[in-house]
Amino acid sequence: MDWEMVVGLEVHSQLLTKTKIFCGCSTRFGASPNTQVCPVCLGLPGALPVLNKRVVEFAIKVGLATGCTVAPVSRFARKNYFYPDLPKGYQISQYELPILEFGHLDIEDDKGAPKRIGITRIHMEEDAGKLLHPDVPGADYSLVDLNRACVPLLEIVSEPDIRSAGEAVRYVKKLREILVYLGVCDGNMNEGSLRVDANVSVRPRGREKFGTRAEIKNVNSFKFLEQAINYERERQIELIEEGGTVIQETRLFDAAKGVTLGMRSKEEAHDYRYFPDPDLLPIVISSEEVEKAKELLPELPDPKRERFRTSYGLPALDADVLCSARELADFFEEAVKLHSDAKAVSNWVMGSVLKNLNRDGFDSVAFSPVTPAMLAGMLDLVKNGAISSKIAKEVFEEMWTSKKSAEAIVKEKGLTQISDTSEIEAIVDAIIAKNPSEFERLKGGDAKLTGFFVGQIMRESKGKANPGLVNELLKKKMDS
Amino acid sequence: MKELVKKTGHELRGLLDKKEVTSVEVAKAFLGRIEEIDGELNCFLTVTADLALEQAKAADERITSGKAGPLTGIPVGLKDLLVTKGVRTTCASKILENFIPPYDGTAVAKLREAGAIFPGKLNMDEFAMGSSNENSAFGPVKNPWDLTRVPGGSSGGSAASVAACEVPMSLGSDTGGSIREPAAFCGIVGMKPSYGRVSRYGLIAFASSLDQIGPMARDVEDAAILFKAISGFDPRDSTSLNPPAFDLKKALNPDVKGLRIGVPKEYFVEGMDPEVESAVRKAIAQLKEMGAEVKEVSLPHTEYAVAVYYIIATAEASSNLARFDSVRFGMRVDGKDLIDTYRETRAAGFGMEVKRRIMLGTYALSAGYYDAYYRKAQRVRTLIARDFAEAFREVDVICTPVVPSVAFRHGEKIADPLQMYLSDIFTIPLNLAGLPGLSLPCGFTKEGMPIGLQMMAGFLQEETLFRAAYAYEQANDWRRIPALGEVK
Ligand SMILES: [Zn+2]
Numbered sequence: 013m014d015w016e017m018v019v020g021l022e023v024h025s026q027l028l029t030k031t032k033i034f035c036g037c038s039t040r041f042g043a044s045p046n047t048q049v050c051p052v053c054l055g056l057p058g059a060l061p062v063l064n065k066r067v068v069e070f071a072i073k074v075g076l077a078t079g080c081t082v083a084p085v086s087r088f089a090r091k092n093y094f095y096p097d098l099p100k101g102y103q104i105s106q107y108e109l110p111i112l113e114f115g116h117l118d119i120e121d122d123k124g125a126p127k128r129i130g131i132t133r134i135h136m137e138e139d140a141g142k143l144l145h146p147d148v149p150g151a152d153y154s155l156v157d158l159n160r161a162c163v164p165l166l167e168i169v170s171e172p173d174i175r176s177a178g179e180a181v182r183y184v185k186k187l188r189e190i191l192v193y194l195g196v197c198d199g200n201m202n203e204g205s206l207r208v209d210a211n212v213s214v215r216p217r218g219r220e221k222f223g224t225r226a227e228i229k230n231v232n233s234f235k236f237l238e239q240a241i242n243y244e245r246e247r248q249i250e251l252i253e254e255g256g257t258v259i260q261e262t263r264l265f266d267a268a269k270g271v272t273l274g275m276r277s278k279e280e281a282h283d284y285r286y287f288p289d290p291d292l293l294p295i296v297i298s299s300e301e302v303e304k305a306k307e308l309l310p311e312l313p314d315p316k317r318e319r320f321r322t323s324y325g326l327p328a329l330d331a332d333v334l335c336s337a338r339e340l341a342d343f344f345e346e347a348v349k350l351h352s353d354a355k356a357v358s359n360w361v362m363g364s365v366l367k368n369l370n371r372d373g374f375d376s377v378a379f380s381p382v383t384p385a386m387l388a389g390m391l392d393l394v395k396n397g398a399i400s401s402k403i404a405k406e407v408f409e410e411m412w413t414s415k416k417s418a419e420a421i422v423k424e425k426g427l428t429q430i431s432d433t434s435e436i437e438a439i440v441d442a443i444i445a446k447n448p449s450e451f452e453r454l455k456g457g458d459a460k461l462t463g464f465f466v467g468q469i470m471r472e473s474k475g476k477a478n479p480g481l482v483n484e485l486l487k488k489k490m491d492s
Numbered sequence: 493m494k495e496l497v498k499k500t501g502h503e504l505r506g507l508l509d510k511k512e513v514t515s516v517e518v519a520k521a522f523l524g525r526i527e528e529i530d531g532e533l534n535c536f537l538t539v540t541a542d543l544a545l546e547q548a549k550a551a552d553e554r555i556t557s558g559k560a561g562p563l564t565g566i567p568v569g570l571k572d573l574l575v576t577k578g579v580r581t582t583c584a585s586k587i588l589e590n591f592i593p594p595y596d597g598t599a600v601a602k603l604r605e606a607g608a609i610f611p612g613k614l615n616m617d618e619f620a621m622g623s624s625n626e627n628s629a630f631g632p633v634k635n636p637w638d639l640t641r642v643p644g645g646s647s648g649g650s651a652a653s654v655a656a657c658e659v660p661m662s663l664g665s666d667t668g669g670s671i672r673e674p675a676a677f678c679g680i681v682g683m684k685p686s687y688g689r690v691s692r693y694g695l696i697a698f699a700s701s702l703d704q705i706g707p708m709a710r711d712v713e714d715a716a717i718l719f720k721a722i723s724g725f726d727p728r729d730s731t732s733l734n735p736p737a738f739d740l741k742k743a744l745n746p747d748v749k750g751l752r753i754g755v756p757k758e759y760f761v762e763g764m765d766p767e768v769e770s771a772v773r774k775a776i777a778q779l780k781e782m783g784a785e786v787k788e789v790s791l792p793h794t795e796y797a798v799a800v801y802y803i804i805a806t807a808e809a810s811s812n813l814a815r816f817d818s819v820r821f822g823m824r825v826d827g828k829d830l831i832d833t834y835r836e837t838r839a840a841g842f843g844m845e846v847k848r849r850i851m852l853g854t855y856a857l858s859a860g861y862y863d864a865y866y867r868k869a870q871r872v873r874t875l876i877a878r879d880f881a882e883a884f885r886e887v888d889v890i891c892t893p894v895v896p897s898v899a900f901r902h903g904e905k906i907a908d909p910l911q912m913y914l915s916d917i918f919t920i921p922l923n924l925a926g927l928p929g930l931s932l933p934c935g936f937t938k939e940g941m942p943i944g945l946q947m948m949a950g951f952l953q954e955e956t957l958f959r960a961a962y963a964y965e966q967a968n969d970w971r972r973i974p975a976l977g978e979v980k
Contacts, residue, residue, distance in 0.1 A: 051595050055815045057588070057696040058575040058597050062730050090811050092857070094834055101814020156819065285857035287866060290701035290808055292730050 013253070016217040017245045018225075019180050020172035022209040023187055024165050025197040026139065027070050033138050033164035034061030034104065041203050045144065045157035053162035055099030060291050063088075067164045068295060070196040071111050071136055072305045074166060077190050077312055078131050080115030082302050087294040088136075092285045096156050097141035105167075106135035107286040111295060117190075118314065119182040121175070129183050130171030139163040166196075172211065172222065177241040181234050184208055189313050193338045201232045208237055212244040213258070223248070224258040228272050231265055240265040244272050316341055324354035333362050343377045343384050350388035353395065360387055364408050382411045390418035402475050403427050427476065433485070436469075436477050440485045443468045455490050462486070496521040497657040498973060501566045501714040504660060508555055508565050515555065515565030519548035519609050522567045526611060526658045529976065533634050535653035537572050538580050539612040547609045554607050562717050564607030569662035571650045572613040573620055574600050574705070575694040579610075583696050584618045584628040587822045587841025597694010598729065599663060599705050599722040606721050611659060615649030618843045619813065620667055620698040622646050623915050625674070626906050627845045634902075635677060636974040637941055641899040644674030650708050651678040656976055661709040661718050665695055667702045668801050669894070669919025672931035675708055676894035676944020679933045679972065681715045681961070682708045686952045687926030688733035690719075691726030697812040699805035700731075702923040711971055712932060712962045716743045719954065735952045743958035746966045749783035753960070754887030758794040759918055765897040771935035771943040772893045779891070779964060789883040789890065793876045797921040798913060800876065803856045803869035804924075810853030816841065848909065877925040884950035889960045892918050894931045894944035918946060928954050930961050933970035942970075 032039055035052035051059035075082050089107035115131035141158040145151070168187060174180050188206055191197035198205050213225035228244060231237045243265075248258050263272040311319075313335050320331035320341070334344045340361070347357045365380055365387070374380070390407055393399045399407060399422055410421045422428055443465060444451045454461040462483075469482050496518060499507070507513045523541050530536050544567065551565035570576060573583045575597040582588045596604065603610075617627040625633040625648025633648040635641040636656035643652040647664025651674035654662050664671040666684035675682025684706045695705055707718035717740065725734035755776060760769060780786045818824035818837035825836040842850070856865040883890060895915055905912045922929045927948055934945035945964070949957035965971075 051593075054820060056575075056593065056595070056821065057581070057583070057591070057815065058573075058593070058694040059595075060693050060729050062728060092811050092814060094814065094817060094831075096817075096819045096830065099815060099820065101817055102811055283859045285811070285854065285859075285862075287807060287811070287857055287862070290699075290731075291697075 014217040015214045015245075015249050017175060017241075018172045018213045018215060018222055019174035019176075019241060020211040020225075021170045021174065021180060021183060022211070023168045023170075023184060024207045024209070025168065025187075025191050025199075026205040027067060027164040027166060027196055028198055029064055029066045029070070029164055031064055031066075032162040033064050033067050033136065034162050037162065039163050043159055045155070045159060048159045049161070053099065054158060055101075055161075061104060061289075063292060063295070064164065067136055068111070068297070069305070070164075070194075071134065071166055072297065072302065073194045073196055073309060074168070074191065075112035075115065075134060076302070076306055076309050077194055078112075078115035078117055078134070078168075078187075080112035080131060080134060082297055083109060083111055083113065084298070085109065085294050085296055086111040086135075088289045088292045089286045090289045093282065095140070096154070097143050097158075097161070099141065099158060099161055103138060103140060104289055104292070105137035108288075109294075110135035111297075117170075117183060117186055119179060119186055122178045127173075127179065129173045129179070132169045132171050134166055134168045137165050137167055139165050172213075177238040177245075180210065180241055181238050184237060185234065186313075189336070193310065193313055195310075201234075204232060207232050210237065210241055210244075212241055212248070214245060214248045214252070223252075224260050226258060226260065226272070227262050228265055229262055229275075236265055236267050239267075239270050240272055243270060247272065310338070324348065324358075326354060326358055330355075330358045330362060333366075334358060337376065340377045343380070346384035347388045347391075350385055351391045351395075353391065356391055356394075357387065360391065360408070364405070368412055381413070381415050382408065386411050386415075386417055393418055393422060397478060398422065398428055400475065400479060402470075406475075433481060436473070436481050437485055439469055439472050439477065440482070440489060443472060444489060497525045497660075499660065500710050501563070501660045501717060504566055505562060509560065511555075515548040515551035515609065516545060518565060519544045519567060519611070522611055522657075522659055525656075526653075529656060530653075530658060532639065532976070533636060533652055533656055533658070534631050535569075535615055535633055535649040535656070535658055536612045537582055537584065537615050537628075537630055537649070540579055540610055541612075543579065544609045544611045547604075547607070551607045551609060561606045561721075563603065563721055565609060566661070567609040567611050567659045568603055568718070569612065569614045569650060569653050569659035570600060570610060571616050571647050571662070571664050573616060573665060573696040573698075574613075574663060575696065576600055576610070576613065579613065581613065581696070582630070583620075584616045584630055585816075585841065585843065585846070586629045587816050587837070589629075589823060591822050595694070598691035598726045600694060602722050602724075603663075608721075614647075614653055614662060617646035617648065617670075618846050619696070619809070620646040620665055620670055620703075621809070621845050621849055623669070623673060623912050624900070624902075624905065625649065626902065627843055629843055632902060635899050636976045637679065638899070638939075639976070641901050641941070642677065644677035644895075644899060646670040646674075647682070647708065648674050651675050651680055651682065654678070654680050654708050654710055655974060657973060661707060661714050663705055663718070663722070664708050665698075665703055665705050666919075666923065667698050667704075667805060668923050669916045671706045671708060672894050672919050672929055672944070672946060673916065675931040676933075676942065676946075677899035679936075679942025679944075679970070679974075680708060680710055681712050681930065681932045681965075682706065683715050683719060683930040683957075684922065684928060685719060685723060685954060686733070686928045687923075688731050689723045689735070689928075689952065689954070691724075691729040691732050693726055693728040697808075699808040700812060701808060702801075702805055704923075712930075712958060712965045713744055715930070716740055716958045716962075719958075733952070739955055742955045744962050745959050746963045747783075748779055748960060748963040751779075751784040751889060751956075751960060751963075752887040753779055753784045753786045754789035754883055754890040755786060756789050756791045756794070756883070756890060756892060758791050759892040761896065761917075763896065764893065765937075767935075767937045768893050768895070768897060768943050772891070772945055775934040775945045775964060776891050778967065779960070782963060782967060784960075787887065789887055791876075791879040791883060791921065793872065793879050794921055796872050797876055797924060798917055800869045800872045801916075801920045801924060802852065802913060803865050804873065806849045806853030807856045807866050808853065810850045810857065813842075813846070813850055845909075873924045876921055880921070880925045880927055880948075880950075884953075888949065888953070888956050890948040892946045892948070894918060894946040898937055898939075898941040898943060922948055927951055928957050930957055932961050932965060933972075934964070934968075935970065936972075942972075
């Protein structure tokens, strides 16, 4: 049978606020256990939550960037359940009235055609703590670290519009890109800043009714997401084709084995007993606030790509690469302001700049020792013929290590291109004299030898000869 | 020196300021009184004599340097659901028997800063659940007017300790009448502020949308002073309000001319103790003689209040009490696994009434019942609040009985929770509407038990509320001290 997979994703993204969502404790990652806690996030008797306004600002930004409607009134609810990492015995989340609804994200399907994935809702909530299982043989206890308790999260829930693992990955990548662009999330999946739950089901193609879904919890890499969804698809199809039925359950992805595993099946269905949290007032957002936020919204990756293609005339590939990170696009645009050959700038950014960053282990252009101004200065020298593009490579490396300007380096090392005809002619004559038989063959029409002669001449001039002049003079000699 | 304990807070203030007595002497007098009679009353769960004397010394220095406020050097008892830094806070529950909080709640912090003295933590119904103070895990409180009777709940310790001169004033909390009812049963003044006027930060929650901390004292003036000291905006409580500051002068004005007083017909029900009804009606008549205008009003949804209350309060309680899970603080009974540990701990740590309410609330919030119970209750709550809003368009103060009877005997109603719940019938609607209310003595029965008069006012109209109460109190002399351990 021809099966179709239906996937809906819930992405939890940790927000880049300095303090937690309901108290003033720091959200810094990696601190010693229970050093960033207070009566509120410890859930001590008598403590009350107070909403961090930054979280609402961040949520509005994300909502505007994903085409969501910002609810004029939303509110927090309590999700009640017992677990040692949940200090209050309930998680403060949003339920009936989330802050954002009805958005979408545009991606490409597996064939490269545009596809729109609906966003059902986005809501704010607090994170839980973490259980630490001691690495002691026979230990019959666990420890609780509540540093992460009360850290702000946005949960972004998609419509079940996704039909393949590839689409799922592209959707999450796009979402991650937007969150990072907006500066609301660092997108660091290793540290759990972005975690994905995937709801996966299969149905015979053409049938409208959804199959029973399994939820794969807490996937924290694109590779695992793809593997988990594909595995789950095969598992469910196989199960049904063998006459079994898929049960609704929560599964975990075992990265080492590449399989999803059912969590200990819960006898009783979870009843979270949601109700509005009486400790927090409804969140009221005026249309003026939304308008203001709109004005402050940075240009998003997709419109930026489009603009890079049209106003700089860049190929799609260049636009994609340059717009993959906000700082990289800014770097490019700053350089283009100073040196107007956009394609040349793009080539150098995509080439040497990214290559060197990668080599030195930097993940952002913010760490580049070569500034946009330095790059533009070097390109100016190439353009006005002061150095060849070959010399430019050398100059670039020197800039990278010394942080000196191209002009200074060229002057210091005497790298200025030789454009003096007589000086070059002398070299050309010397090379011809050294290789008389090759020169005869060149004159006889063996065009392959042009490269040989240009190479020899350039080497003799230590690369400083103006290549245009070299070609011109060589031709003149052949004709004489 | 023993005469000191008979004084109100503002009387003590006069003596302290005139240097006729020191704070240390005041503290010692009240600590002595506690030692003398609390064995019989069981008002105190924790006596903090060392802390009180230390605070008294600091208060004396402050008075000497001329920096004393209204409460500097005045002892204030604290209901044991108010979180106190470094002082055991039990909520009268075994589950918190050894809990020592690392922080002060806002009301407590404000009193500490004002220089008040804390002699100790007062007994109550466990987690503030009860109308008779018989639900404390550490034994019931006795009514100082008659030791065979209950002091009322859940602030029974706060009320009885004030009535018996163990402290001049105290803080209680009122979720469905828990300040007003014990104040009436013990013959003192108790006041529940508008919701949001006193920060709940550091109040161990029973029902978050109803709870409010309030003052209990032997007269209206002390209650007003204590209310002023603890009220005000608090950034740590999202439901905290920031109205104009409470004006003590406007509140303590004995003139009621032109004050419009409403008498709701729904509050004078059949089966009410005739002595209570007659005393309350007399009080209303007296206010009329003093120049107030009296008219009948209607609060048509009153009959649903108790049902609505027990759904909302228990629903919130079931969630609020989830944090008592043995993981981070409080007692722990080890079970065979994690879930079992929760079960064993909560089974051993919570008393009967608390368990009953957690069960009720859990049921009301369950999938499939939420709409029928919780959501419907919230709708009716809105109607009840609307009733009051309409009534307060026509009148300034509403006068009613506090409780349909006077203090009943220990054990009389404990086996019949429904009967017990009905004793809050006149106090509950006000909590649902978030309005301020006050209970003050308006007479005694033939048997010598105090009778309470309830006054209610519109949202944030505490000045009017106190004014009506002050005027009535000034025109009468119901301020009495029970014979128990006669103060020599
Ligand atoms: Zn905290």
